[in-house]
Amino acid sequence: MEKGFIENGFIINLSNSKNTNQLVYELSNIMEHPDVRGKRVCLKLGNIDLKQSQLLSIKALIEATDAGIAFIDTTSEQTEASAASLGIMISKMSDEMQSDSIIPSAPEGEPVVVKEELVTEEVPVSEPEESDSVAEKVVEPYAETEPASDLTGLINTTEGVEDTYTEASEHELSEIIPSERFENEFERLAASEGLISNEEISKYILLDTGEVLPQGAEEHSTDTKGLPTLYLSQTLRSGQTVTYEGNILIIGDAHPGSEIIAEGDITVWGILGGIAHAGYKGNINSKVRALKLNAIQLRIAGLYARRNDTLNVPYVQKTNEFIPEEAQIEDGKIVIYKKLRRD
Amino acid sequence: MAGRVIVITSGKGGVGKTTTSANIGTALAKEGYKVVLIDTDLGLRNLDLLLGLENRIVYTIVDVIEERCKLKQALVKDKKNPNLSLLAAAQTRDKSAVNAEQLKEICDKLKEKNDFVLVDCPAGIEQGFQNAIAGASEAIVVTTPEMSAIRDADRIIGLLNTKEEITSTRLLLNRVRPNLIKNNEMMSVDDVVGILEIPLLGIIPEDTGIITSTNKGEPIVNDEHSLAGQAYRNIAKRTLGEEVPFLDLDEPKGIVAKIKNVFAKLKAKV
Known part of the structure; x- marks a missing residue:
């Protein structure tokens, strides 16, 4: 370089x-x-x-x-x-x-x-026969706001494409772009009008820390739908912690210095600026979502990722237009998707 | 080797303890010494922000004390200087989560493997202060040339003197504004030293660059052009035992005078 x-x-x-x-x-x-x-x-x-x-x-x-x-x-x-x-x-x-x-x-x-x-x-505007069926399959889950798990399942079948990410472990880089597999699906989605599509964004770098799960917790993959949900309508301020044995839904912002720890998913209808730990008992199926994911650290199950230093801006300007973001574990990395609406 | 444990304290809040800790720590690390900074301001931590390390903190001092992790795991290495590391305070707990003995134990462990352990003390004289000074053998008292800050510093020096373990207490005068001193609107350095009667470690001029450096998470000692940065580098050298003359804070005046001079010359030409 x-x-x-x-x-x-x-x-x-x-x-x-x-x-x-x-x-x-x-x-x-x-x-x-x-x-x-x-x-x-x-x-x-x-x-x-x-x-x-x-x-x-x-x-x-x-x-x-x-x-x-x-x-x-x-x-x-x-x-x-x-x-x-x-x-x-x-x-x-x-x-x-x-x-x-x-x-x-x-x-x-x-x-x-x-x-x-x-x-x-x-850009494949339309790939004749296949596109319809795939689009259907992909679209359906979105309606239930449970996109990625089904999507992953679907796409895994097309996995045979050679893996270009083997060298990733060499660097401390975690998150970048396994989206080769997603590519065609995106293009098809983009082609069909007005569909919501994922756009992968990268702003987190994996932290190298040891075991961080509570003692005795083991990695597992459970559907978070079945868990109870804590509903909070307030702003979380610096120093405040919310811990819940289930999903957490917050209507409001989570300021830098706050902590949200959930056994299942974490959803913030606002700006997430603090630390979020989803699936803290080892559920790698948990996700973190927010209108703006600006967390200082994202933790899902046993994985910790820190925000890239170039993006170290603790407070986000509030605007009327946010593109919701969702973080999940994929191939042992924390990956964030922007939920884009393509017109 | 046994390193030196230095507590940075002030009594009053907002006089620049944390800024001082971050800058002296960074300056010492730049000189090649191994330095650990400990933030003991539980619940109101800031030191990580000043160093731009907030996004790297996984474990805090409370995790170490409650044995959820090893001491080594909780030390966050600085982005630029591997000699510098930070033991962060817990943001979601308060001062009662730690007691003086536990902190002394941590300081003792850390000084075995480091040249300097700098303890950033919270404001006040309650438990947080007692915790912070527990493991220290030296103290730096930070104050500004204001009556209230000096009154609090005086109180702190009194408390430090009753503690036998602390063998040296030195003064750092922060946010000095030479032009105000000149107009007799601010107490002079000599006045403050006269009141507090402890050896002077350094004088830091008021510098707006501190605000930007704090926001960026980049200590001002890394800025070669900043006067405050130079002052902190000098303080680090004095801490190491070197004799460095105090900065001539009238220097900026000289520049203004020079500019005036140039204008005068231009006028003469016209």
């Missing part, structure tokens, strides 16, 4: 990364550097194939530090297509052609080669 300077931004060369995990890991390290704040970033991505959702995560990571993507350089067609559909500019840069000409200081500059056609070509 090398960093180059250009006039009003950075070139970040990630083309040596072997896989997505490594790429995001290196990028997040660079983004922690204070100099990157507010800069325009040019990403050299090499030949790594990035799905739309993966590229979106990367974009979010960069934008979290007030920086923005100026353009990307890639040799992968897939990445190109993803970038095109996200409106990210693509440019080819050779090592000789440097600085001035690259950064489009004049708006929508010439060197940008955005292939419009690719959008329509690559």
